[in-house]
Amino acid sequence: MSSRDRILADVRRAIGGSARSAPGPVERTYHRENLVARADVDRFAEAVAEYRATVHRVDTDADLPALVAGLCAGESVVVPDDLPDSVIGTLDVHRDTAARPLSVTELDGITAVVTFGRLGIAATGTVVLDAGPGQGRRALTLVPDHHVCVLRADQVVDTVPQAIAALDPVRPITLISGPSATSDIELDRVEGVHGPRRLDVVIVG
Amino acid sequence: MTRPMTRTVDLGMPTATGFLRGEQKFPAAAADRLTDAQLRRNLAHATGTIRTKRLRAVAELDDWEELRLAGSAIKTDAMARLPELLEQLEATVTARGGVVHWARDGVEANRIITDLIRATGADEVVKVKSMATQEIGLNEHLETEGIRAIETDLAELIVQLGNDRPSHILVPAIHRNRTEIRDIFRTAMPGAPADLGDEPRELAMAARSYLRERFLTARVAVSGANFAAADTGTLAVVESEGNGRMCLTLPRTLITVMGIEKVLPSFTDLEVFLQLLPRSSTAERMNPYTSLWTGVTPGDGPQEFHLVLLDNGRTRVLADEVGRAALHCIRCSACLNVCPVYERVGGHAYGSVYPGPIGAILSPQLTGITGPDDPNASLPYASTLCGACFDACPVRIDIPSILVELRADAVEAGHRPLPGGQDVAMAAAAWAMTDGRRWGRLIALGRLLSWRRTGFRRLPWPASIWTRHRDLPPLPARTFRQQWRDRLRRTGSGS
Amino acid sequence: MRIAVFTTCLADALYPAVARATVTLLERLGHQAVVPADQTCCGQMHLNTGYWARGLPVVRHHVETFEAALDSCDAVVAPSGSCVGSVRHQHAMVAARYDDDALAERATAVAGRTYELSELLVDVLGVTDVGAWFGHPVTYYPTCHSLRMLRVGDKPVRLLRAVQDIDLIELPGADSCCGFGGTFALKNEATSSAMLTDKVAAVTSTGAQVCSAGDSSCLMHIGGGLSRLRTGIGTLHLAQILASTREHPCPVPEPRRPARRRPSLPGAAR
Structure with missing residues (x-):
């Protein structure tokens, strides 16, 4: 008998041996809808800022290139191949393509990355990436020390349940809430360990 | 120091192997730790800080109790359907290009993981903090196989470099303060500056530069998992530093070790646990990074993914209808942080990688109790039953009730050939307490000592255990029932 | 009734x-x-x-x-x-x-x-003012089982606040256990006494003359510690304070008479 079959048999024996009633359906009485009438972009911006990420708000796409250029001034910048030029304008960037993905060592030599995000969560100040359009593969937003993430205001949802409902589980998903941090020394929070130490979140609209 | 146990033969469900049992009984181990002034200060500071923060993080959500109820219900449901969920998880992970392995105990898991690493040709792996691999002593095993395992979580790294044992589920080096950590880094971290200071930021940056090179060159990573969704095959790792993302993203091969109880019925269930876990563990609205992945994604992240499903005593726990709730644990460590016992003695006193209140119910159930001299037999008694752990538990594990049940199990197993002093005392008390008159006569004996109006400072054994630390009040000349009887006689009324 | x-x-x-x-x-x-x-x-x-x-x-x-x-x-x-x-x-x-x-x-x-x-x-019975009088400074320890098993909340404190002339002083860290825990006090005496020490320190810091609680067992433990350290602070059960009136006041427990022997601190005994 394989370990698989033995474990499954043991589990069946363990739960079957007791005269117990099957649990009823899970009641989900917690908030699953908007907490406010409309997803609250202000609250999202506040929550992001509380993690000591920096929030920037612009009215239209047209404002992006100048802002992004300012944020990345003096840095070497990488973008996913499909990030539109409307975001970066004439900024000189490395492009990470499927045909020739940058090696980890090459990425390590680059200081900043500019991408889109998939969602924002207002309740927690979280940016969600799912490697979709303009987001690139996971290594891209991990190795460079500075991440500029661009979100449209209508991508902000209110609660964690709304975010989970909107995501496709098959994609590689990363939830980012502020820059990397540790509390491992005396439970004192230190920002910036292995992940990007600088996070700029740009909200358009 | 604990050593991994050798496999024990059991006719029923397999018992666990690994770092789940210390060498000392809890009272003695605790008494030793209590004399460590530095440890006491470190723990009081750290647990005090996190307690206040957790209360704030939890108070922010007006549906916290509803989330706790849902979390508990989802886990209960998952345990009841565990076989089908595990089979479903195996199918969904496999369909997305992952390979699923099954390990009955730590010995088997260690062998599987070793073989998988060998097959890649690597002799070094990077690790994300994982309780499951701590439990089975994977690092120690790999070392004997000539494979170097590098812990990348800051606290785990501190423990590893200090040749120490973890003492907390979330912050394994909670027993160390900044100065001790600085000294460990100066001594044991390759390339650490000789003049390294003790500011937490400086220490974290030292770890960053030491580990950076390891991340960039690692070919194999070993991780644990916080959750796995059976319906989609999605695995979740919740972390703060980014070391998790590094390990889960950069190496070509990823080996994830997960206890079978971690499976959730659906991806949707993450909406509950991703709210419960961060607020309970680090007291944040959300932890900095959560990685969710499903099998292999071509061109993004590891191209080889192995999932090792670990029993190691879990089916044993599952067989106990009351005790199985211990398997609902999501390893947030809130119960440790609020426990007045843990706060004073720290994690090492519990002997197991699972310390604190949850450890006191989980460890003895995973290992089984071999007899009264088994150190784990003392764990269910390592609590005043104050209930702070239950209040803090995000999935509402009724730890005090389970502790009491385990005590009952221990007494009923009757591990002793002859009744001990406690057995005799309990039998005598029960005899007196089942008859009002007998009881009344017994307590009236206190009259014999009631001449002493100042109470008692020193009494002979076993009362000396009390009077070593506390005085005993003077005994009343007449018990209440005697006084009541007098009154009834005086007033002539009956009841 | x-x-x-x-x-x-x-x-x-x-x-x-x-x-x-x-x-x-x-x-x-x-x-x-x-x-x-x-x-x-x-x-x-x-x-x-x-x-x-x-x-x-x-x-x-x-x-x-x-x-x-x-x-x-x-x-x-x-x-x-x-x-x-x-x-x-x-x-x-x-x-x-x-x-x-x-x-x-x-x-x-x-x-x-x-x-x-x-x-x-x-x-x-629907009362919070039970017509009691107690003219001394009191600190109240809510006890674990009242708090977390019965969830009595602030009921005892509401009753005490209504007591005439009482000086009710908040106990720091009130919700943390005193370390009694029944046989825990004997089986894990070292840990129990460490918890007791902290509780006694908290009670002493209030400057109260009396420590009160709704459980005689916890009070026996805390009182034993207060007495051992000669704090001069006594214990009274909630019922005793609520039963006290101007006409029939409950006396403040006397601190124990000085012992002839040298005081033994917790842990210092044989």
Whole structure:
């Protein structure tokens, strides 16, 4: 008998041996809808800022290139191949393509990355990436020390349940809430360990 | 120091192997730790800080109790359907290009993981903090196989470099303060500056530069998992530093070790646990990074993914209808942080990688109790039953009730050939307490000592255990029932 | 109302003044106190130590005694959060473990009409001002089982606030355990005494003359520590303060007379 079959048999024996009633359906009485009438972009911006990420708000796409250029001034910048030029304008960037993905060592030599995000969560100040359009593969937003993430205001949802409902589980998903941090020394929070130490979140609209 | 146990033969469900049992009984181990002034200060500071923060993080959500109820219900449901969920998880992970392995105990898991690493040709792996691999002593095993395992979580790294044992589920080096950590880094971290200071930021940056090179060159990573969704095959790792993302993203091969109880019925269930876990563990609205992945994604992240499903005593726990709730644990460590016992003695006193209140119910159930001299037999008694752990538990594990049940199990197993002093005392008390008159006569004996109006400072054994630390009040000349009887006689009324 | 008083074994044997105060208070509020003669103990010591088979007859005895009392009484009251906690949360569970469904049902019925003192006063009798007087500084320790098993919340404190001339001082770290835990105090004496030391320090820091609580067991523990360290702070059960009036004031417990021997600090003894 394989370990698989033995474990499954043991589990069946363990739960079957007791005269117990099957649990009823899970009641989900917690908030699953908007907490406010409309997803609250202000609250999202506040929550992001509380993690000591920096929030920037612009009215239209047209404002992006100048802002992004300012944020990345003096840095070497990488973008996913499909990030539109409307975001970066004439900024000189490395492009990470499927045909020739940058090696980890090459990425390590680059200081900043500019991408889109998939969602924002207002309740927690979280940016969600799912490697979709303009987001690139996971290594891209991990190795460079500075991440500029661009979100449209209508991508902000209110609660964690709304975010989970909107995501496709098959994609590689990363939830980012502020820059990397540790509390491992005396439970004192230190920002910036292995992940990007600088996070700029740009909200358009 | 604990050593991994050798496999024990059991006719029923397999018992666990690994770092789940210390060498000392809890009272003695605790008494030793209590004399460590530095440890006491470190723990009081750290647990005090996190307690206040957790209360704030939890108070922010007006549906916290509803989330706790849902979390508990989802886990209960998952345990009841565990076989089908595990089979479903195996199918969904496999369909997305992952390979699923099954390990009955730590010995088997260690062998599987070793073989998988060998097959890649690597002799070094990077690790994300994982309780499951701590439990089975994977690092120690790999070392004997000539494979170097590098812990990348800051606290785990501190423990590893200090040749120490973890003492907390979330912050394994909670027993160390900044100065001790600085000294460990100066001594044991390759390339650490000789003049390294003790500011937490400086220490974290030292770890960053030491580990950076390891991340960039690692070919194999070993991780644990916080959750796995059976319906989609999605695995979740919740972390703060980014070391998790590094390990889960950069190496070509990823080996994830997960206890079978971690499976959730659906991806949707993450909406509950991703709210419960961060607020309970680090007291944040959300932890900095959560990685969710499903099998292999071509061109993004590891191209080889192995999932090792670990029993190691879990089916044993599952067989106990009351005790199985211990398997609902999501390893947030809130119960440790609020426990007045843990706060004073720290994690090492519990002997197991699972310390604190949850450890006191989980460890003895995973290992089984071999007899009264088994150190784990003392764990269910390592609590005043104050209930702070239950209040803090995000999935509402009724730890005090389970502790009491385990005590009952221990007494009923009757591990002793002859009744001990406690057995005799309990039998005598029960005899007196089942008859009002007998009881009344017994307590009236206190009259014999009631001449002493100042109470008692020193009494002979076993009362000396009390009077070593506390005085005993003077005994009343007449018990209440005697006084009541007098009154009834005086007033002539009956009841 | 006719109210059966479950004095608890500890008050019966060691703290008769607490049981007396409970009766005095009920009678002053115009109720009739009944003390079932056959009562003994809730069995908590047995149950919490794991001696369930030994505890079962004690539980049965309690259920039978108070079931009979409830034939002629409206409620049962005990001056102990811990004992009521056991009645409410453990009795039926123990019966169920031994497949005695009938006893479990009877235990549940008795538990449903058993109240801790502050619950009875506030929830059942609907009073917070019981007409008490106590003119001394007091700090109140809420006790774990009252707080987290019974969830009595601020009921005891509301009762104390209504006491005339009382100077009620908040206890720092009030919700953390004093380290008693029944046999824990003996089995894990080192840890227990470490917890007690911190509790005694917190009580001392308030400057109160009296430490009060709703449980004689916790008070025996804290009082034992206060006395050992010669803090001069005494303990009084909540019932004793609530029973105190200007006409019949409850005396502040005298600090113990100086001992002839050198004081022994906790842990310094042989």
